[in-house]
Amino acid sequence: MRSALNKGRVLFTVWFAHMSAYRAEIIIWMLAGSVPLIMMAVWIAKAQASGGATGGFTPSDFAAYFLAAWLTQQIIVAWVAWELDHHIRQGHLSPKLLRPLDPFWEFFMGHASERFVRLPFMLVILFAGLILVPGTRLTPDAGHVLAYAACASLAFTIRFLIAYSIGLLAFWFDQATALDEFYYVAAAFLTGTFAPLEFYPPFIQAAVEWTPFPYLVYYPVRVLTGAADTPEILRVLGVQLAWLLVMTLVRALLWKQGLKRYGAVGA
Amino acid sequence: MRLLRRLRRYLRVALIFAGASVSAQLEYRANFLVNLFGSLLLAGGSLLGLTVLYGDGQPLGGWSYRETVVVVGLFTFVQGYIGAFLYPNLNRMSEEVRQGTMDFTLLKPVDSQFYLSTRNVNLFRLTDVAIGAGLVVWAARGLEGVSLPGTLLGGVLVIAALWIVYSVWFMLSTTAFWFVKVGNVTELFNGLFRAGQFPVTALPGWVRYVFTFIVPVAFVTTVPAEAITGRARPGSVLAATVVALLLGLISRRFWHFAVRNYTSASS
Amino acid sequence: MIYVRELRKHYTVHEKEPGLVGSLRSFIRRRTKIVRAVDGVSFEIAPGEMLGFLGPNGAGKTTTLKMLSGLLHPTSGTVSVGGYTPKERRTPFLKHITLVMGQKQQLLWDLPALDSFLVNQAIYEIPNDEYKRTMAEFSEILELEGILKKQVRKLSLGERMKCELAAALLHRPRVLFLDEPTIGLDVNMQVRIREFIAEYNRRYEATVILTSHYMADVTALCQRIIVIDKGCIMFDGDLSALIESAAPGKVVRLELSAPVPDERLQEYGRLESRDGLKAEILVPRHNTSQLAARLLATLPVADVTIEDPPIEEVIGQLFTGVRAPAEAGAEQQVAAR
Numbered sequence: 001m002r003s004a005l006n007k008g009r010v011l012f013t014v015w016f017a018h019m020s021a022y023r024a025e026i027i028i029w030m031l032a033g034s035v036p037l038i039m040m041a042v043w044i045a046k047a048q049a050s051g052g053a054t055g056g057f058t059p060s061d062f063a064a065y066f067l068a069a070w071l072t073q074q075i076i077v078a079w080v081a082w083e084l085d086h087h088i089r090q091g092h093l094s095p096k097l098l099r100p101l102d103p104f105w106e107f108f109m110g111h112a113s114e115r116f117v118r119l120p121f122m123l124v125i126l127f128a129g130l131i132l133v134p135g136t137r138l139t140p141d142a143g144h145v146l147a148y149a150a151c152a153s154l155a156f157t158i159r160f161l162i163a164y165s166i167g168l169l170a171f172w173f174d175q176a177t178a179l180d181e182f183y184y185v186a187a188a189f190l191t192g193t194f195a196p197l198e199f200y201p202p203f204i205q206a207a208v209e210w211t212p213f214p215y216l217v218y219y220p221v222r223v224l225t226g227a228a229d230t231p232e233i234l235r236v237l238g239v240q241l242a243w244l245l246v247m248t249l250v251r252a253l254l255w256k257q258g259l260k261r262y263g264a265v266g267a
Numbered sequence: 268m269r270l271l272r273r274l275r276r277y278l279r280v281a282l283i284f285a286g287a288s289v290s291a292q293l294e295y296r297a298n299f300l301v302n303l304f305g306s307l308l309l310a311g312g313s314l315l316g317l318t319v320l321y322g323d324g325q326p327l328g329g330w331s332y333r334e335t336v337v338v339v340g341l342f343t344f345v346q347g348y349i350g351a352f353l354y355p356n357l358n359r360m361s362e363e364v365r366q367g368t369m370d371f372t373l374l375k376p377v378d379s380q381f382y383l384s385t386r387n388v389n390l391f392r393l394t395d396v397a398i399g400a401g402l403v404v405w406a407a408r409g410l411e412g413v414s415l416p417g418t419l420l421g422g423v424l425v426i427a428a429l430w431i432v433y434s435v436w437f438m439l440s441t442t443a444f445w446f447v448k449v450g451n452v453t454e455l456f457n458g459l460f461r462a463g464q465f466p467v468t469a470l471p472g473w474v475r476y477v478f479t480f481i482v483p484v485a486f487v488t489t490v491p492a493e494a495i496t497g498r499a500r501p502g503s504v505l506a507a508t509v510v511a512l513l514l515g516l517i518s519r520r521f522w523h524f525a526v527r528n529y530t531s532a533s534s
Numbered sequence: 535m536i537y538v539r540e541l542r543k544h545y546t547v548h549e550k551e552p553g554l555v556g557s558l559r560s561f562i563r564r565r566t567k568i569v570r571a572v573d574g575v576s577f578e579i580a581p582g583e584m585l586g587f588l589g590p591n592g593a594g595k596t597t598t599l600k601m602l603s604g605l606l607h608p609t610s611g612t613v614s615v616g617g618y619t620p621k622e623r624r625t626p627f628l629k630h631i632t633l634v635m636g637q638k639q640q641l642l643w644d645l646p647a648l649d650s651f652l653v654n655q656a657i658y659e660i661p662n663d664e665y666k667r668t669m670a671e672f673s674e675i676l677e678l679e680g681i682l683k684k685q686v687r688k689l690s691l692g693e694r695m696k697c698e699l700a701a702a703l704l705h706r707p708r709v710l711f712l713d714e715p716t717i718g719l720d721v722n723m724q725v726r727i728r729e730f731i732a733e734y735n736r737r738y739e740a741t742v743i744l745t746s747h748y749m750a751d752v753t754a755l756c757q758r759i760i761v762i763d764k765g766c767i768m769f770d771g772d773l774s775a776l777i778e779s780a781a782p783g784k785v786v787r788l789e790l791s792a793p794v795p796d797e798r799l800q801e802y803g804r805l806e807s808r809d810g811l812k813a814e815i816l817v818p819r820h821n822t823s824q825l826a827a828r829l830l831a832t833l834p835v836a837d838v839t840i841e842d843p844p845i846e847e848v849i850g851q852l853f854t855g856v857r858a859p860a861e862a863g864a865e866q867q868v869a870a871r
Binding site for chain 2: 024028029031032033034035038041042044045046048049050054055173174175178179181182185186188189194195199200201204
Binding site for chain 3: 003006007009010011014017018021022091092094095096097098099100101106259260261262263
């Protein structure tokens, strides 16, 4: 146990230093993921055009929703599929495989520590957004903020496991990264970064409930904006834990099967 | 005569590049299906998004659903163009500067900008081009304002749009000479270009000006779509042409400036 | 320590005809063929032994090494390293071995090497005092002073390799798999790395398996040689036995003080080359010394050297069955020094 903690601590500090060397790139990636902000502009214009509110959302409701969505999207972003694909196909996985630690943890710590490099920039943009649209407020209640921290961390871990599983497909296909792009396209429309899910046709809302997508952005956003009550928060955390379990199993299975094939791609 | 000979020589070089990169890609035949699926997913998602946006039956910034589909079609078309022609060429520039292989490129006896811009074609991303064009045709057939002259004007404006996108993309890639580590600055454009899937009038006041004059996204999708749907304004047609020519010129100048200041990777 | 029986690794690869037409054809119908990278290899290695793997490119050396380290799962056959089955990649096994690849690196590119060492210390659970002791030892032998705190990307190739080696041996493994550890390094650095490996082997009685293109690496470190070609073992035994069996003669290099006709030189053995006053004669190994004495007594000799033929040549002969020109071999050997 103590040695596991020590491993985590060392990996975190070293990867934090590593990621800090890439802060300029991180800012660019952050700005590139600005779709929720564009959608915020479109929906605000729409609410204004229809006389102050559309579907029960006022301009400042939209601002709060999309700012929270932007924040969540920044927290859950994962590029490990691309990284793994590269490692597997170029053979860089080999040195990592020969260490007595599942390479998963190193990738995971790399991503987790990167969040903390992002943090100051995220807060700056968040506050700029809150000031730019008058009357916009996120929840002032400490309980909701804490619940959001839990929801967002779980969402990040689920997304990371999805990306990791997709990346592991590089053991079988040349095009694992293309599959991750599919994920991005689907996520852009189904996680809630395009519009609050209540604007979607009912059958899509019902179908999406059975996927992890709304639990990555939509529900965490409801927690941060204060729209979710305690029973809803508990339900969201429960479903997220279930998805976490499912993806952990999927990843473990792909990892076990994939290793048998490693090297056949010329590593 | 000399110009014609030169043109023919460059055309031949471009064709040889295209042939070589196409046969390299045919190696990965699963890519074709994967990309086709990705394109369909993207187009389907965009249409779903529009359905959500038009859920209350109100027009968006003065554009009807079908008219906006023309914009979405053009957006998909341009994305395919970027994926097929710009991305596989220009996004290698930073890597070339980093590794010092840019030296070889600059020593080739063809125009270096031409060489860097035409070496590769990503065949499979042409699926986006086809689907985008299909969407435009499908939407335009059901619209009243569509006429032959308007469509022809639209075609010219699309060419101007492609030229604008190329110039901006090329300039962003050229910054690699200075910001070696920053890598893909073009991701910035990618993020902002997402605004191009809506008519620029769907955005509120000052945001609209940003996407017209600071980031010329409006000229890429909205202005050609205006011409096709029969609502072209002489002012914006003229502006699009001027912007295209100007950006072309500036990007060329910028490239020469960058090459003069190139110090080569000595490490 | 290491036990390998009937080891095989077969791959399926796609074949493609050249040109656009060929590409289109293989786009529609794909032809495959099976490559036998390693095809029935058996050997045993004792603890503390240093073994050289020789063979041309694509002979199966690296594939074998990767199966021994557990990276590749064998198609068939048995491998046992220190009592473990490598492909299971159990933690005690991984703490027991290391793999160094001259062309792949594990150090974090943008950070000082010291940071990568700390990561390895944590991952391999090396106690602090042991870590300090090992670091002090390695710093001394490899002269790491002053380069540990520089960013890895700013190090020279040689400095980087020293750090790679230190990082790979930090947990004091008992089995070392070294795949081209000196590739691309200058001669001084090659010697330094070689000395370090020899020292490590002596101090910790580690088993070392080495592949290299530089024959000097192998001759300096290894007693025993396995020559592998097309996935099969061609020779397994002593380096000197290999030379004796493949090259039954020695080369006598003469510098004459006065002209002598070719025929008089041919009395002693096969005349390999002749250039004015210089000559090379291949003489039978068993009575080299008698012949040399007679030669000195009867001919006007200014200078004489007697050597084994260059090892590159001996190995080359094993693969091709044809003798390479003696001169070319000699030049190579000079270049390798």
